Amino acid sequence: MNESGIQPGFYAAPGSRTGIFSWIFSTDHKRIGLLYLFSIFSFFAVGVCFGLLMRLELIAPGRTIVGPSTYNAFFTLHGVIMIFLFVIPGIPVSLGNFFMPLQIGARDVAFPRINLLSWWFYITGGLLALLSLFTGHGPPDTGWTFYAPYSIRTGTNVVLAVSAAFVLGMSSILTGLNFITTIHRMRAPGMTWFRMPLFVWSVYATAWVQILATPILGITLLLVIIERLFGVGFFDPAKGGDPILYQHLFWTYSHPAVYIMILPAMGVVTEIIPVFSRRTVFGYKAIAFSSMAIASVGYFVWGHHMFTSGMSDVARVVFSFITFIVAIPSGVKVFNWVASMYKGSIRVDAPLLFVLAFIFLFSIGGLTGLILGALATNIQVHGTYFVVGHFHYVIFGGAVFAFFGGLHYWFPKITGRMYNEKRARLAWLFLFIGFNALYFPMFILGWEGMPRRYYDYLPKFQPLNVVSTVGSWIVATGLILLFANLLRSARKGAAAGPNPWGGTTLEWQTSSPPPHENFGEIPVITQGPYIYNPSKGKGHGTA
Amino acid sequence: MNPGKTEQLKTENKNGEMTYILAWAMLVALTAITVGVYTLHLGTAGVAIALVIASLKAGVILLFFMHLRQESRFLQSVFLLPVFLLGAIIGLTFIDVWYR
Structure with a gap:
């Protein structure tokens, strides 16, 4: 115990290795979760820098700070880093790794060494992506989608960037495999499927998507490499290939990947709402099944990314119809979250603020998704800034805001200390205002016809581009405030105690930070989570 | 381990070996059929037949060698x-x- 009265927990785990080696060779799921947390936020910082540079370039028409080729490299790298290195691994590998075993009453994941291997694959993939910037004939300029035939023909360093995404995919598959096995095999006695916290359900649904969808991306990227190196005509029409086939294969993975990003975020939201409303979750099974439904239906909607590709009319109608079906389980979740708060004893701390922002921003993102899912309106806004606005509302406003909410919610458990609430709220305010200033103008710009990925634009689009760029500076300020607060609090925050929020799931029933192997004795579960009725005891009643 | 259990395992192993040999023979036979069908130059139908045979072979491997059965x-x-x-x-x- 240190001078603040905080137990060292897993930070003082026994072992022969010390210093950084006790982290990068650790098989403890909590240490691996934190390794991932620092790794993904390091890459996030790089991605943010590229985003800020792009916005700065777009503050005025014509050349502002860089030329067109550099701008192409900026948006490619912003996309590749944010998608493959930040938001896809995102919540599952960090918060999922740390909290899923705790929430099911396990001592670790099923395959701790494979867990560590997945982190090494992740780092290798990240380094390969960075290496692609400085080697070959310049950084890739294809956009994060690597669309053929341009990705086959461009002279830039596509092979290395694609190899990086391939290795990152292997990491993702291993994590999914590990989590599914853990949830099936290692739940505490009495932890039936419908007594599992809903965050675990969301991680479980995500893991299935990781296992079943990622190999499709792997093989597709491999085909791009083979076509570039050996000239085999898979996708380039000049060699007898089919470029639309590339789009099919790419989006067969990359649309489900959107659910890899958002499902765990929905899980975090579902954990925070009952704790800060002091109410049980409304419709537990409906939320659990809606996670599985989103994961399942999400496989069959990829064609809505390709409405203007030259795909057949029949396919366009079918994909448009299935796309609308996804709105049903998504709507179930949103209504259930709001209903869970109804008549609750609501405490509006930073985690709930991020959750409320999530519901608001994700709803805008989801509803604009319907405009994109409908064939006729899609044609109007396809390939415009409307898509950029929609995507960032779903992924930044949704997944990343929930991630920040989860970081604040579980911060006391991870560090044993409380963050500064006032600074956290201030950071949230900057992020919320900045976010809307940054991305809402994109809906209007897109509707008016400003195409995305273009280096230049017509002068009439400038006022809204200025608003957007100023928004990016406000977001950057919010991010600095948020991380400065968390980093400072990790060292100087007041002792949090084992359960500062009065949470009912198992992670709150062990010390903060948790000890090595999580529990002195594996708990025996006698009832479901989220029970706040005093007559029935609290939460995961343990025998 | 009791003698009865050891005896049972021996029998199972013997049966297992026989099963593996039969499964292997089936794979060889299916490969021969694939080659035979190719020589008939059946066009699109040939591709369909090859895919069906390949699926059967994958099924045999999954059921017997990967113990899905x-x-x-x-x-x-x-x-x-x-x-x-x-x-x-x-x-x-x-x-x-x-x-x-």
Whole structure:
């Protein structure tokens, strides 16, 4: 115990290795979760820098700070880093790794060494992506989608960037495999499927998507490499290939990947709402099944990314119809979250603020998704800034805001200390205002016809581009405030105690930070989570 | 280990060896059929036949060499999940290809 009265927990785990080696060779799921947390936020910082540079370039028409080729490299790298290195691994590998075993009453994941291997694959993939910037004939300029035939023909360093995404995919598959096995095999006695916290359900649904969808991306990227190196005509029409086939294969993975990003975020939201409303979750099974439904239906909607590709009319109608079906389980979740708060004893701390922002921003993102899912309106806004606005509302406003909410919610458990609430709220305010200033103008710009990925634009689009760029500076300020607060609090925050929020799931029933192997004795579960009725005891009643 | 159990395991192993040999023979026979069908130059039908035979071979490997036959109903149904998914994905892709 240190001078603040905080137990060292897993930070003082026994072992022969010390210093950084006790982290990068650790098989403890909590240490691996934190390794991932620092790794993904390091890459996030790089991605943010590229985003800020792009916005700065777009503050005025014509050349502002860089030329067109550099701008192409900026948006490619912003996309590749944010998608493959930040938001896809995102919540599952960090918060999922740390909290899923705790929430099911396990001592670790099923395959701790494979867990560590997945982190090494992740780092290798990240380094390969960075290496692609400085080697070959310049950084890739294809956009994060690597669309053929341009990705086959461009002279830039596509092979290395694609190899990086391939290795990152292997990491993702291993994590999914590990989590599914853990949830099936290692739940505490009495932890039936419908007594599992809903965050675990969301991680479980995500893991299935990781296992079943990622190999499709792997093989597709491999085909791009083979076509570039050996000239085999898979996708380039000049060699007898089919470029639309590339789009099919790419989006067969990359649309489900959107659910890899958002499902765990929905899980975090579902954990925070009952704790800060002091109410049980409304419709537990409906939320659990809606996670599985989103994961399942999400496989069959990829064609809505390709409405203007030259795909057949029949396919366009079918994909448009299935796309609308996804709105049903998504709507179930949103209504259930709001209903869970109804008549609750609501405490509006930073985690709930991020959750409320999530519901608001994700709803805008989801509803604009319907405009994109409908064939006729899609044609109007396809390939415009409307898509950029929609995507960032779903992924930044949704997944990343929930991630920040989860970081604040579980911060006391991870560090044993409380963050500064006032600074956290201030950071949230900057992020919320900045976010809307940054991305809402994109809906209007897109509707008016400003195409995305273009280096230049017509002068009439400038006022809204200025608003957007100023928004990016406000977001950057919010991010600095948020991380400065968390980093400072990790060292100087007041002792949090084992359960500062009065949470009912198992992670709150062990010390903060948790000890090595999580529990002195594996708990025996006698009832479901989220029970706040005093007559029935609290939460995961343990025998 | 009690003698009865050892005896039972020996019998199972003996049966297992026989099963593996039969499964291997089936794979060889199916490969021979694939080659034979190729020599007939049946065009599109030849491709369809080759795919069916390849699926049968994959089934034999899964059932016998990867022990899917001895697994629980749950694991067997989990295996069917990616098969169904692959079928659906290929089907949806062909809705585009056929009607383009």
